[in-house]
Amino acid sequence: MSDNQNLLAEQRRALILDEVRRRGGVRVNELTRKLNVSDMTVRRDLDALARQGVIEKVHGGAVPVVEASTHEPGFEAKSALELTAKEDIARAAAALVQPGSAIALSGGTTTFALAHHLVDVPELTVVTNSTRVADVFHTARQTAGAGGQRSGSPVVVLTGGVRTPSDSLVGPVADQAIRSLHFDVLFLGVHGISVEAGLSTPNIAEAETNRRFMRSARRVVVVADHTKWGTVGLSSFATLDAIDTLVTDSGLSEETRAEIAEHVPGLLVADRATSGSVPGNG
Template sequence: MSENQNLLAEQRRALIVDEVRRRGGVRVNELTRKLGVSDMTVRRDLDALARQGVLEKVHGGAVPVVEASTHEPGFEAKSALELTAKEDIARAAAALVVPGTAIAMSGGTTTYALAQRLLAVPELTVVTNSVRVADVFHVAQRGAGRTGSSTVVLTGGVRTPSDSLVGPVADQAIAALHFDVLFLGVHGISAEAGLSTPNLAEAETNRRLVRSARRVVVVADHTKWGTVGLSSFASLDQVDTLVTDTGLPADARAEVTERLRRLIVAGEDAEGGADIREAAH
């Protein structure tokens, strides 16, 4: 019973944070009506979130606090970064996809690049919480004047600055499904914090994605290494494969090879191929 109560509290607090960030501030009485809980429960939630540094309590409510670990750039801002690396990673990751399988794709600009590479792979079932990823398939199928050979399932949820759908609705949908492979974009990755995000609700949704996948493939360029967001949602030990680019430093490569089964460094040779290292686990 206590675990269920903790999960409900975490989800409720994630919704509070999203509401504060979206509106730039919120009052206690508004939250009690929206969440259907008591004034005392909301105040306890605000106290807990304030201690975490996620928001700042003010008289009668709360306002956002912007810190490095909680800053979440929008999709457009991130899409202009590391373009070559993302294309190399997308090309290498696409080679891992087997026709006719069920895959999941999280939100992010690297998974968005990967989605464009998967249009030619037949008979896929794609489950995603990314509006952008779903649109790639939708636009391609509409342009071809047919329904397409792939089935795309877009989860519901609350939209983040990265155009991902998160929260209890997305979590419930994902928990009932099982994927052959999950392709996961991340805000940050490190040996100590594992995979992390600045968005609490997104962290919980990503946890559900990881639990529902037989294999987890992280697609992340080298700039994500050493970055730590507010909430960790998976350890490196839960990841099967990391697909990254040539900018990943040697010490990070050694760390990844030690912890993961497979490291793929996209664009390692002149022809744009990939250096694949298998860990001896």
């Protein structure tokens, strides 16, 4: 299958997932009419989404998978999902980083993708509570050669704390470290995002650590693919109004984008087809 065909399939499945979550379920015949594709194509898309664990197939259609609000997938499980969307978001978010700035990266697979785009930004100071993110910068420094740290390469500060299933460090030790620091920009990954619940996570300790991150940042940028919309974790830690910018992918419907724009000053919709990011608002 060609890259264009892969992209079309991913876009179509993103639209299907958005429809399932927004309406609470869809029928195959409704999707064939809406997407103007064959019954067989829709069923293949539903099979693919079911394998990802984001929908449940039922007779004649599909319904969303409702996970417990305390369920926290491991890093490896999450890293295999929405790879194209996360890469697009990472590329768009990296363009917001200025050389010489102090930034923070929270834990998560999208911030992990973002870190790969920041290893060559000069004179950065990076604070993170993600062991995976820290490893990205460490590996880049190691592969640069035996001469040690390159001139101008990022300085990385890894907080301490208790490790979560997604390889983030949280709890009082992390909170104390973050409390005394100040960042130009925080790039924040989230488990779930919605108008009602705001930003949420299944881990109560992580919720407090994220609050500390946000209090220490001059600007808060949330990086979240379209599948996070409508997901609600056990603990909410911020409202949508606390976000300065949301960087997401083109899988969000126009209706959802308009709803977000009512609460978030800046909305960047990353779009691989245009090799950049399209400003959705602000």
